[in-house]
Amino acid sequence: MKAQTPTWKKNLFILSIAVFIAGIAFSEIMPFLPLYVDSLGHFSHQELNFWSGLVFSGVFFVSAFISPLWGKLADKKGRKLMTLRAALGMAIVIALMGLVTNVWQLFILRMAQGIFAGFVSNSNALVATETPKEKSGQAMGTMTSAFTAGNLLGPFVGGALASIFSYRIPFLITGILLLICFFLSLFFVHEDNFQPSQNQQLTSSKGIIHSLKSPALIFGLLLTTMIIQAANNSINPIVSLYLRQLMPGSSNVVFVSGVIAALPGIATFLVAARFGALGDRIGTQKIIVGGLIAASIFFCLTAFVQNSFQLGILRFMVGFSDACLFPQVQTMLTKNTPIEVTGRIFSWNQSAMYIGNIFGPLLGSTISAFWGYSAVFLVTTAIVLLNLLLFKINVLRNLS
Numbered sequence: 001m002k003a004q005t006p007t008w009k010k011n012l013f014i015l016s017i018a019v020f021i022a023g024i025a026f027s028e029i030m031p032f033l034p035l036y037v038d039s040l041g042h043f044s045h046q047e048l049n050f051w052s053g054l055v056f057s058g059v060f061f062v063s064a065f066i067s068p069l070w071g072k073l074a075d076k077k078g079r080k081l082m083t084l085r086a087a088l089g090m091a092i093v094i095a096l097m098g099l100v101t102n103v104w105q106l107f108i109l110r111m112a113q114g115i116f117a118g119f120v121s122n123s124n125a126l127v128a129t130e131t132p133k134e135k136s137g138q139a140m141g142t143m144t145s146a147f148t149a150g151n152l153l154g155p156f157v158g159g160a161l162a163s164i165f166s167y168r169i170p171f172l173i174t175g176i177l178l179l180i181c182f183f184l185s186l187f188f189v190h191e192d193n194f195q196p197s198q199n200q201q202l203t204s205s206k207g208i209i210h211s212l213k214s215p216a217l218i219f220g221l222l223l224t225t226m227i228i229q230a231a232n233n234s235i236n237p238i239v240s241l242y243l244r245q246l247m248p249g250s251s252n253v254v255f256v257s258g259v260i261a262a263l264p265g266i267a268t269f270l271v272a273a274r275f276g277a278l279g280d281r282i283g284t285q286k287i288i289v290g291g292l293i294a295a296s297i298f299f300c301l302t303a304f305v306q307n308s309f310q311l312g313i314l315r316f317m318v319g320f321s322d323a324c325l326f327p328q329v330q331t332m333l334t335k336n337t338p339i340e341v342t343g344r345i346f347s348w349n350q351s352a353m354y355i356g357n358i359f360g361p362l363l364g365s366t367i368s369a370f371w372g373y374s375a376v377f378l379v380t381t382a383i384v385l386l387n388l389l390l391f392k393i394n395v396l397r398n399l400s
Contacts, residue, residue, distance in 0.1 A: 008130045014188045015123045016146035018181045023150020025177035028158025031261040036167040040103045046369045053365025060357035062114025071347020079126035080191045087182035089116025095175025098168040125346040141276040144327040152265035159258020208341045220394030222352040227387035229356025234364035242373040267319025291324025292388040303377035
């Protein structure tokens with residue numbers, strides 16, 4: 001008689017499909033979002049860069065403050081409820097973005113999206129808490145690969161839809177994709193082993209910190225997450241505009257933007273699992289250090305590209321460094337966090353991501369408005385090097 005498949009494996013299978021779909025949904029609108037902003041009014045160069053950064057940051061500003069509240073609720077009521085809340089809420093809000101008539105409406109909806117954000121992080125938290133500890137690295141690697149694969153396809157899908165139809169259609173498609181994620185989670189994900197913690201000390205942040213074996217290690221990892229996200233997202237709002245500068249007069253900017261936006265995902269998808277396995281052998285922290293060094297080199301070189309081909313190569317190389325960073329930080333958090341507070345630790349990590357996502361686009365758009373696009377990559381290089389220094393001080397010291 002064939003043994004029944006464990007619930008954690010079923011959850012991993014379904015949620016890996018769901019985050020793959022969510023990856024497509026979230027990334028398909030990113031390549032042309034600044035161009036969509038440009039279509040909603042008549043903006044000067046500085047105004048366009050300002051609004052692009054503001055629209056990128058709106059969702060993250062709200063989410064940075066709201067995520068810990070959702071994390072606390074997840075530890076009390078279950079992570080599945082949080083995945084349902086996030087998927088359905090974002091499906092509605094993002095679909096409405098395709099109907100806006102001015103940039104203010106788009107900005108307000110991006111802020112509203114932040115209230116419902118967190119589908120992927122809560123899916124990761126559910127998998128982390130339901131999966132046996134000895135399988136956590138494998139499970140988190142699978143989730144990361146699935147989401148990265150979705151991010152890989154999303155820019156192609158979004159760029160093609162925007163080129164064939166209009167900028168508005170991908171927002172409606174995104175809403176449908178997230179609705180599919182909602183129904184997958186509703187009918188096929190089971191949180192059988194969830195039990196609310198009876199420890200009253202774990203209801204407060206102070207109690208959670210006391211429950212950690214090494215609080216300094218956890219907060220060092222959260223700081224690393226924040227700076228990684230700030231560095232990566234200082235570039236995202238200006239990539240398509242930078243490309244338009246490198247391809248003056250070209251009619252293929254939208255499509256090429258989609259291709260270039262997908263290139264880091266291709267590289268990450270190819271090597272993320274292998275870097276994870278290597279980290280299990282030699283130490284995850286060594287993989288993170290290597291990723292920070294590589295990222296600083298690639299970002300610096302990008303400031304001096306002369307054409308879209310050179311930009312594409314370096315963006316592809318950035319994908320290799322990305323595979324060494326955020327997925328590995330999540331792995332370290334999973335292995336160093338008690339299961340009773342995983343939801344809140346992951347929500348804190350999500351808030352750290354969002355804080356980085358807030359300041360990154362604003363930093364990138366401000367620098368590009370006054371000093372040009374190349375300056376953004378040089379400043380990002382400095383941020384990555386600062387991250388490397390802080391990681392070695394705050395994290396590696398607590399592992400020794």
